[in-house]
Amino acid sequence: MLAPIAVADNGGFTPVAPESPNAEGIRDSYVFVSIFVLAIFVLVQGLLIAFIVKYRRRKRPRFEDGAPIHGAARLELLWTAIPVVILFLIGAFVFIELPGIKNIPSAGASGQLEITVTGRQFYWQYEYPNGVIAIDTMRAPAGVPVRLEVTAPDSDVIHSWWIPALGGKIDAIPGTVNETWFEAENPGTYTGQCAELCGLEHANMLASVELMPEAEFAAWLEQRRREQGSGGGELGKETWEGVCAKCHGLAGEGGIGPRVAGSIVLADPDAIENLVRNGRRTMPAVGSGWRSEQVEALAKYLKENPPSGP
Ligand code: HEC
Ligand SMILES: [Cu+2]
Structure with missing residues (x-):
């Protein structure tokens, strides 16, 4: 009925x-x-x-x-x-x-794009062939076959990549690279989320794909590359919001991690680097394996926008 x-x-x-x-x-x-x-x-x-x-x-x-x-x-x-x-x-x-x-379709006239997708507690990290890094929101060109190499770091747990409008689930397994793909024509935002129970913030491990016209995508990718080269830009904000805020709250007000608003650690790039690479007591090494550009972008963002939660 x-x-x-x-x-x-x-x-x-x-x-x-x-x-x-x-x-x-x-x-x-x-x-x-x-x-x-x-x-x-x-x-x-x-x-x-x-x-x-x-x-x-x-x-x-x-x-x-x-x-x-x-x-x-x-x-x-x-x-x-x-x-x-x-x-x-x-x-x-x-x-x-x-x-x-x-089967991944063979490259069309405009070639094929390959993106590495890494599932981590509790964010998705994407890496483009030119080195651009993005978190949680993937930008991709419309009408081009996009090949995804899905994995997770050795220190992490199993996650599962799933944007239902763009294909089936594929596991992100530490030490293994699984492949999947999509090729979509209509620009727009397609949402999904981690489909493998992976810990306390699993429900907030959302993912989306913003499909853009090819030229717009190329412009975005180039802009991000330049921003990253000069040690800042959107990547810092994405990292704070996608990685740190899942445990500490958007304004650093605390969540499953303690309140960090006003913390002196966040004002000190070296302390941030040490913290994200090595973790601290019950805080996991959320940034192990990050390239220095990403740590720099985060430090720069936190310096300009120190979280000042309630
Ligand atoms: C998986 C959850 C989680 C994530 C993600 C996370 N943290 Fe933490 N963080 C914690 C926990 C738990 C603690 C408390 C550690 C302890 O003292 O046992 C903590 C502690 C801290 C502290 C206080 C450290 C100290 O001893 O003074 C700072 C600052 C901090 N985190 C910043 C960050 C930043 C920046 C990020 C993003 C790169 C981040 N955290 C991501 C869980 C998390
Ligand atoms: Cu997950």
Whole structure:
């Protein structure tokens, strides 16, 4: 009864509208399987109701069995053969769809973009071929195949990259690189989140992909490269908001980490570097492996915008 409503406004029951061919393959498989699931559901529930009515007790004494029925070879053959055929059809359909879901399309006229995606407690770090780093919000060009190399540092736990409109889940496993991809035409923002329970702030480990026209993306990438080269820019803000604020609050007011607003550590670039690279007691080394540009950008941002939470 709820199905039409769920389908109508996609109340979270059906996959989001696919924007990339791999997400389309997943949606199509889902719909194909659902047809059999629905048909079997209606058949089984329909027979159940029909039998309840047809074989009800009527005037038969309470403890007397109904008439025994022996053997129904035709029926038994049918209820064996039909499920076999259904399983075969579903298996065949999925195998036909699979290459379109898994295989990364070959580079088009404007080539292919490769982005490294690293899942960490509790942020997503992206690295572009020219060295640009971004956190949580990935910018990508529309109409270009984007290959994602998904991993996690050795010291971290398993996360899972998932932007439903752009494809299926892919695990970010320490020490392993998994590949996935998308190629989407419509500029816009596609959201998702870490799909593997990874710790206290798992629910806040959100991710989004901002798909831009190719020229706009190229301009963004170039601007970020220049900003990063001069030790600052958006990266510092993204790092504070995406990494530190998840535990310490946006204004440093405290959360699962202590209040750090007004801390002298945040005003001292060397102390920041030491803290993020090595951690401190119960604070993990959230910036182990960061390039010095990222630490510098963070220190610069914190110097210009010291958190002054309540
Ligand atoms: C996973 C949660 C988490 C993240 C992410 C995190 N911290 Fe912490 N932080 C903590 C905890 C917990 C402590 C308390 C450490 C202790 O004393 O046991 C702490 C302590 C601190 C302190 C106080 C250190 C001291 O001893 O004076 C500062 C400053 C700080 N964090 C800054 C940062 C900055 C900057 C970032 C971002 C690069 C960050 N933290 C990211 C959890 C976190
Ligand atoms: Cu996670």
